[in-house]
Amino acid sequence: xxxxxxxxxLDDLAASMLELMADxxxxxxxxxxxxxxxxxxxQVAVPTVREALRRLEATGAVVLRHGSGVYVGPNVGRxxxxxxxxxxxxxxxxxELVQARALIEPPIAALAASIRSEAALVQMEEDLTKAAELxxxxxxxxxxxxxxDFHRALAQASGNATLAEVVESVTVVNVREQLxxxxxxxxxxxxxxxxxxxxxxxxxxxxxxxEQLTRAHLEGVLEVLNADR
Numbered sequence: 001x002x003x004x005x006x007x008x009x010l011d012d013l014a015a016s017m018l019e020l021m022a023d024x025x026x027x028x029x030x031x032x033x034x035x036x037x038x039x040x041x042x043q044v045a046v047p048t049v050r051e052a053l054r055r056l057e058a059t060g061a062v063v064l065r066h067g068s069g070v071y072v073g074p075n076v077g078r079x080x081x082x083x084x085x086x087x088x089x090x091x092x093x094x095x096e097l098v099q100a101r102a103l104i105e106p107p108i109a110a111l112a113a114s115i116r117s118e119a120a121l122v123q124m125e126e127d128l129t130k131a132a133e134l135x136x137x138x139x140x141x142x143x144x145x146x147x148x149d150f151h152r153a154l155a156q157a158s159g160n161a162t163l164a165e166v167v168e169s170v171t172v173v174n175v176r177e178q179l180x181x182x183x184x185x186x187x188x189x190x191x192x193x194x195x196x197x198x199x200x201x202x203x204x205x206x207x208x209x210x211e212q213l214t215r216a217h218l219e220g221v222l223e224v225l226n227a228d229r
Contacts, residue, residue, distance in 0.1 A: 013042060013052040018061065021072055032062065032070040058123065058152045059168050060161065075161055094181050095225050101170055102218040105151065108167065110211035112157035113202045120157035124150055124199050128192065135188050143188060150195050154214075157202060181221065184228050194220075 020041075021032065035053065039046045053070060056062040060075030112120070127150040134143040148171045155167035194217045201210040 009048070010052045010055060013044060013048065014056050014061075016042060017052065017056065018076070021076060026072045026076075028072050028074045028076060030072045032072055034069055038070075055149070058149050058156070060156065060164065075165075091225070091228070094184070095222065097170065098181060098218060098222045098225060101167075102215060102222060104166060104170070105154070105218060106211040106215040108155050108158050108160075108163050109198060109202065109214035110207040111160065111163070112154055113205050113207040113210040115157065115159035116202060116205060117157045117159050120153045121199070121203055123153040124157065124202075127153060128195055128199060131192050131195070135192060140183075140188065144183070147191060147195070154198065154202070181225065184225060187224075190220075191217075 017032075017038065026032065033041065035046055035049050038053075039049045042049070053062055053064060057064050057073065060073045062073045062076070063071045065071060127146050131143055131146050131150070134140075134146060152164070152167055152171055155164040158164065194213065198210060198213045198217065201213055
C-alpha cells in the first residue's frame, strides 16, 4: 500500500506540471520553472518534485540539464500516466503483463544496442547505481520504481519514441501490477545483476546478447509468477 500511495502522489504532481506547461503553451525546448519554484507552487518537498520530474524525464516529457534547469521535452504531448483507481491486479493479469513484456522488450533491447542513445545509457547507469543504493538501504518500495525506470530508459535507448511509449504504457499505466510483480519476484540482487548485464551488452553494441539477456530476465520473472499462482 505505501508504494501505491506514493506513486499516486507523484502521478498527481506530474499531471499538474503537464497542465502548467499546457496552460503556458510551452513547446519542446522551452525552459520550465526551477525545482524550488515548483516545490513552492505545489507545496511539496523539493525531493518529491525531483522524483516527479525524473519520471517525466524518463518519458521524454521534460529534460533536466545539470546546472541549467528544467526544459520541456520532445515527448511532452505523448505521456501516459497511471490510473490510481485501478482495481487490485489478479494473478492472471500479472502473468499476462510479463508475457507481453517478454514479447515486446527483447527486440527493443536489441535495437537499443544498435542505436545506443547516450542520454538513455547515462540514465540506465544512474538507475542501476540508485538501485544498488536502495538494496543496501532496504528501501524496496523505491527500488521497484527505479527498476521500472531502468526498463523505460532501455526503451528510450532504442531511439524509437513509439516503442518507448509502448513500454511506458505497459509499465506506468499498469504501475500497481508492476510493483506487485516485483514484490512476488523478490530476488532484488539477481534483478540488479541481470540489469547490469543488459546495460553492458547494450553499451557494447551487442544486439544479440542484449536481446537474449532481456528475454531471459523476463522469462525468469514469468517462471516465478507462474509458480506463485
